[in-house]
Amino acid sequence: MIPALITLLIVGSLFGTFFVVERFVPLRAHKAALIARLFVNLCFSALAFVVAGLLVRPAAQSALHWAGAQPFGLIHLIPLPGWVQFVIAFLLMDLSFYWWHWLNHRSGFLWRFHNVHHIDADLDVSTGFRFHFGEVAMSAVFRVVQVALIGISAPAFATYELVFQINTLFQHSNVRLPIRLERLLSMVFVTPRMHGIHHSQVQGETNSNYSVVFSWWDRIHRTLGLNIPQSEIVIGVPGYSTPGDRRLLNSILLPFKKQRDYWRMPDGTSALRINRAESTSHPTRLAE
Numbered sequence: 001m002i003p004a005l006i007t008l009l010i011v012g013s014l015f016g017t018f019f020v021v022e023r024f025v026p027l028r029a030h031k032a033a034l035i036a037r038l039f040v041n042l043c044f045s046a047l048a049f050v051v052a053g054l055l056v057r058p059a060a061q062s063a064l065h066w067a068g069a070q071p072f073g074l075i076h077l078i079p080l081p082g083w084v085q086f087v088i089a090f091l092l093m094d095l096s097f098y099w100w101h102w103l104n105h106r107s108g109f110l111w112r113f114h115n116v117h118h119i120d121a122d123l124d125v126s127t128g129f130r131f132h133f134g135e136v137a138m139s140a141v142f143r144v145v146q147v148a149l150i151g152i153s154a155p156a157f158a159t160y161e162l163v164f165q166i167n168t169l170f171q172h173s174n175v176r177l178p179i180r181l182e183r184l185l186s187m188v189f190v191t192p193r194m195h196g197i198h199h200s201q202v203q204g205e206t207n208s209n210y211s212v213v214f215s216w217w218d219r220i221h222r223t224l225g226l227n228i229p230q231s232e233i234v235i236g237v238p239g240y241s242t243p244g245d246r247r248l249l250n251s252i253l254l255p256f257k258k259q260r261d262y263w264r265m266p267d268g269t270s271a272l273r274i275n276r277a278e279s280t281s282h283p284t285r286l287a288e
Ligand SMILES: [Zn+2]
Pocket: 101, 105, 114, 118, 198
């Protein structure tokens, strides 16, 4: 089992590293003031950590113990060597996270909360933990079902949690990697350019690239969209794109208020992709 303190140290130092590197080699130009964004994102992160610690972690641990004691779960249906169970459980965790993320976009109720993550005006490592506490709380229910149905062991769960956190920071970071390297990486993992497209103001682009660790779930489900150059991407959600929408209190209250048309700008226009020349010619090739 990976102790929580070691996970915290690894995640903390990676956060710091990405934060520094993305200042020197940025992938996309920032459009909002950094300090104000950081303040809001850190407040959301702190609330998310509290809810995760009070709800999600205890719920996951109870499900782990219960499923382990029966034993219960998909991976116990056929007798398999321990390492095969480990790999299958790890993959099933990531596949089911793909489905959970997809559902967060497709369910109107869940999207009210997940939208708060998407309205950040820029995308960098600080967006990685910017989740509404309501979304974090609801994920506790999903986590119990996920862990119990899969029947994952405690070591496999701790390993997946660590890889999940590391890749969450990586994919949200604004670090410009050499395109050849990122094209190679994106064949296996979700990378910053790939996830940047998921945070685009264009509805069809936001509704693509739902994978969390392994990028191949989007290939399998035909939701992959890699061919949008980062220089053409405007980060955010059009209906909530004014500085006022992104203030802390407004963002916290957003899910509980009457919802606007998410995909129309305040002036009534839609965010559309004008230049789709590259996007239609190579739909699964990561654009620069
Ligand atoms: Zn999303």
